[in-house]
Amino acid sequence: MPPVLKKIDFRPFDPFPFFKSGHTQTILSQFFSSIPTIKNNIKNNINHYVTLSDKDTIFLAETPPKNSSNRIALLVHGLTGSQESSYMKRGAYYLSQAGYRVFRMNLRGCGPGLYHAKKLYHSGQSQDAQEVLNWISKQYPFSPITLIGFSLGANLSLKLAGELGKKLHPVSSNLDSVIAVSPPLNLAASVRLLSHKKNKFFNQYFLERLRQDMQKKRKLIANLPNLSRLKIKTLLDFDDQVTGPCNGFKNAQDYYQQCSSAPYIKSITLPTLILHAEDDPFIANADFYRLEKISNLDLLITKSGGHLSWIGKTDQAFNFRWMDRVILKWINWLDAQNSKSF
Numbered sequence: 001m002p003p004v005l006k007k008i009d010f011r012p013f014d015p016f017p018f019f020k021s022g023h024t025q026t027i028l029s030q031f032f033s034s035i036p037t038i039k040n041n042i043k044n045n046i047n048h049y050v051t052l053s054d055k056d057t058i059f060l061a062e063t064p065p066k067n068s069s070n071r072i073a074l075l076v077h078g079l080t081g082s083q084e085s086s087y088m089k090r091g092a093y094y095l096s097q098a099g100y101r102v103f104r105m106n107l108r109g110c111g112p113g114l115y116h117a118k119k120l121y122h123s124g125q126s127q128d129a130q131e132v133l134n135w136i137s138k139q140y141p142f143s144p145i146t147l148i149g150f151s152l153g154a155n156l157s158l159k160l161a162g163e164l165g166k167k168l169h170p171v172s173s174n175l176d177s178v179i180a181v182s183p184p185l186n187l188a189a190s191v192r193l194l195s196h197k198k199n200k201f202f203n204q205y206f207l208e209r210l211r212q213d214m215q216k217k218r219k220l221i222a223n224l225p226n227l228s229r230l231k232i233k234t235l236l237d238f239d240d241q242v243t244g245p246c247n248g249f250k251n252a253q254d255y256y257q258q259c260s261s262a263p264y265i266k267s268i269t270l271p272t273l274i275l276h277a278e279d280d281p282f283i284a285n286a287d288f289y290r291l292e293k294i295s296n297l298d299l300l301i302t303k304s305g306g307h308l309s310w311i312g313k314t315d316q317a318f319n320f321r322w323m324d325r326v327i328l329k330w331i332n333w334l335d336a337q338n339s340k341s342f
Helices: 003-008 022-031 037-041 086-097 111-116 126-139 152-165 187-194 197-217 235-246 252-259 262-267 286-290 322-340
Strands: 046-051 057-063 072-076 101-106 145-150 175-181 272-277 297-302
Touching: 003 297, 003 322, 022 197, 046 111, 046 126, 057 086, 057 111, 057 126, 072 086, 072 126, 072 152, 086 101, 086 145, 086 322, 101 111, 101 126, 126 145, 126 152, 145 152, 145 322, 152 175, 152 262, 152 272, 175 322, 187 197, 187 235, 187 252, 197 235, 235 252, 272 322
Parallel strands: 072 101, 072 145, 145 175, 175 272, 272 297
Antiparallel strands: 046 057, 057 101
16 A cells, blocks of 8 residues: 555545546546535635736635634646636535635636636746735635645646745745645656547547637737637647747747746655556656655555546545545645644
């Protein structure tokens, strides 16, 4: 059993028969999105608009805890996601039910913040998360914060944690821990994997979602390229012609080199959990095994689980989301360790 699972006293991932492959897990997770009660229990949100230093605006959804608790969780979504992504809604539900206050962060121009940002989001915008953390810390000055990133948001979260370890940001938030789920540590390698023929379905899915987003954002963002006039067949093409140039990078490779989180992880000083499945269809494996062993990093790699999926047996009846249980168990363990130190 992996050391981190022993530490948090939780069972290894055990997928259901016939749902073991990464592709199956990933596709299934899009349809098996939540249990029915979730939609009925995260309606009492408090909505916030946070103005960034460059005057763009981030939209946050705050879910109060069922019972009073000190810790806060800030959730950051992945590519083409928002506060309405299934993993974000499940996170808000389960964590708030466990007594944690939850904020779901919509990256620039995502979700309800669609028409409130004049810049595009990308996987290296760690400064945005830092400013949101600072804002939350001012609202709740005595509450520690766990930053939980998913996919693109996980890369962003790890990059920020490494930058904080290098003291590249003035520390004015209560961030004390990080969880990264399915992070693309090496953006270039992961985009190449996504462009592979076997991943054509996923590549087309993301491109179509990006095209829809760009069509809406062209009404607000000046000089945004017209995708119908560009030859874009892969996410690499999109990043090379849109994401990179629109965010001040020379091209896709420059963007990937500057924004990949792998080089930053060795500088992380906060307690950190990284969760990855070896059969994730479009997250490259190699960099996970190159990570230096540092005492504050819990690296949990499973043989199966897909991308943001891990649908299988858990310790709860009718809850088949192993990933969600691991996140909650790890945070509970962290709080228990902190309470022992006082």
